[in-house]
Amino acid sequence: MNYIQLSYGDLVLPALLVVMDGALSIVLRLRLERQLAIAAIRMVLQLVLVGYVLTFLFAAVSPLWTGLAAFIMVLFASQEIVARQKRRLPGIWDYGLGAGCTLLAAGTVTMLALLTELRPDPWYHPRYALPLLGMILGNTMTGISLGLDVLTNSLVRERAAVEACLALGGTRYQALLPVIRDALRSGFMPIINSMAAIGLVSLPGMMTGQILAGVEPVDAVKYQLMIMFLIAGGTGLGTLAAVLGGARLMTDHRHRLRLDRFPEKSI
Amino acid sequence: MLTVRGLKRLHICVSFDLRDGECVALQGPSGVGKTLLLRSIADLDPNEGVVRLDGTLREAVPAPVWRKRVTYVAAQPGWWSDTVQEHFTGWDDALPLVTRLGLPDNCGPWPIQRLSSGERQRLGLVRALMLRSRVLLLDEPTSALDSGSVAAVESLIADRISDGTSVVWSTHDDAQARRVGSSIFVMSADGDIEENRP
Numbered sequence: 007m008n009y010i011q012l013s014y015g016d017l018v019l020p021a022l023l024v025v026m027d028g029a030l031s032i033v034l035r036l037r038l039e040r041q042l043a044i045a046a047i048r049m050v051l052q053l054v055l056v057g058y059v060l061t062f063l064f065a066a067v068s069p070l071w072t073g074l075a076a077f078i079m080v081l082f083a084s085q086e087i088v089a090r091q092k093r094r095l096p097g098i099w100d101y102g103l104g105a106g107c108t109l110l111a112a113g114t115v116t117m118l119a120l121l122t123e124l125r126p127d128p129w130y131h132p133r134y135a136l137p138l139l140g141m142i143l144g145n146t147m148t149g150i151s152l153g154l155d156v157l158t159n160s161l162v163r164e165r166a167a168v169e170a171c172l173a174l175g176g177t178r179y180q181a182l183l184p185v186i187r188d189a190l191r192s193g194f195m196p197i198i199n200s201m202a203a204i205g206l207v208s209l210p211g212m213m214t215g216q217i218l219a220g221v222e223p224v225d226a227v228k229y230q231l232m233i234m235f236l237i238a239g240g241t242g243l244g245t246l247a248a249v250l251g252g253a254r255l256m257t258d259h260r261h262r263l264r265l266d267r268f269p270e271k272s273i
Numbered sequence: 274m275l276t277v278r279g280l281k282r283l284h285i286c287v288s289f290d291l292r293d294g295e296c297v298a299l300q301g302p303s304g305v306g307k308t309l310l311l312r313s314i315a316d317l318d319p320n321e322g323v324v325r326l327d328g329t330l331r332e333a334v335p336a337p338v339w340r341k342r343v344t345y346v347a348a349q350p351g352w353w354s355d356t357v358q359e360h361f362t363g364w365d366d367a368l369p370l371v372t373r374l375g376l377p378d379n380c381g382p383w384p385i386q387r388l389s390s391g392e393r394q395r396l397g398l399v400r401a402l403m404l405r406s407r408v409l410l411l412d413e414p415t416s417a418l419d420s421g422s423v424a425a426v427e428s429l430i431a432d433r434i435s436d437g438t439s440v441v442w443s444t445h446d447d448a449q450a451r452r453v454g455s456s457i458f459v460m461s462a463d464g465d466i467e468e469n470r471p
Contacts, residue, residue, distance in 0.1 A: 173317060258319070261335075
């Protein structure tokens with residue numbers, strides 16, 4: 007494998023393009039220059055930092071450090087899920103549900119891939135475990151936050167229908183089933199769309215990366231297919247767990263709809 | 274016999290008995306808590322107090338079973354499917370009641386969107402009556418109806434009462450309260466009820 011290495015100096019010219027965006031913003035009074043500058047600086051710092059962290063992790067190959075890195079990734083993912091919700095879940099579940107479900111889903115499929123197909127030595131080698139987890143985490147997170155958002159919003163909108171079913175002696179699962187279905191469908195849509203569009207509309211980043219690094223396109227495709235299958239499985243598992251868990255939190259043991267537990271966030 | 278002792282929900286605190294085959298009219302100004310009271314008896318909202326049906330504690334049976342026996346019917350019933358008949362477990366069995374309340378017998382496949390509020394109210398009532406509950410908690414069941422339909426609903430419920438069903442009937446219509454209720458509970462702003470025997 008051979009690939010064209012970049013030095014930091016090679017990045018100056020492309021970075022000028024961002025400066026050009028900033029100049030545009032000033033000239034056209036878009037007032038985006040501040041946000042743009044902060045975002046660009048954040049990106050540089052975060053990525054350089056991650057580069058060094060990964061270098062350290064790859065050298066250490068320690069289950070402890072790899073596990074810690076994975077744990078922090080899950081925390082950031084659940085933070086992102088919470089930020090995308092219009093309503094708050096009660097108590098520790100606000101973070102706990104998202105974190106638990108991403109960990110369960112992304113963790114399970116990552117382990118599946120590591121232990122059955124990729125089989126790196128050792129199986130927790132961070133060069134395989136962390137990129138895999140990251141890609142699955144990002145997509146699972148999208149499915150979960152969409153599913154939860156649709157679940158809470160539909161419950162508020164469909165309150166009369168849900169309570170009619172409850173009042174007629176329906177269990178909480180019978181009453182919530184139409185809403186649960188909607189939430190699951192929304193959670194699944196992004197991965198279905200991206201599977202349908204992949205290769206034609208979008209060339210996935212990982213595959214492009216492997217090709218740039220000198221891997222044969224057909225081999226890169228195989229890797230990408232595996233990742234997509236893992237993502238589809240992770241999204242399914244995670245969205246299902248989050249929506250069912252959310253439905254349980256929004257009702258109580260007496261099969262009552264408890265919207266009082268879900269205050270709208272004051273923004 | 275439904276017994277309610279110290280039922281508390283927000284400002285409401287009431288106790289009363291409801292015998293089999295008895296109908297009580299529940300009155301009081303809007304916003305006083307009539308709906309809250311009816312919902313609480315059906316255990317649709319968190320509440321405190323001792324509620325028994327024939328001596329059996331509400332908490333001793335699963336909530337769905339309780340609500341099949343003690344059924345709350347909202348003034349504006351909700352709908353979870355697209356067509357009328359999807360809301361009934363046995364649409365053919367419901368047809369006699371549907372026609373008795375003045376609705377056409379071919380309204381089964383109608384989309385819910387097409388129904389007027391009066392049609393929705395009557396169909397919501399029929400849907401609840403199919404459960405043959407021991408106690409019916411009717412929340413302004415004729416608020417959207419013309420006088421002919423009101424009479425049909427009152428006569429249908431009267432039949433159920435003579436079969437032994439107990440009813441709490443909330444209404445703003447004083448004449449209706451005297452017609453349907455063997456006694457009248459008047460709810461006041463402090464959350465208590467006072468009994469008026471007509």
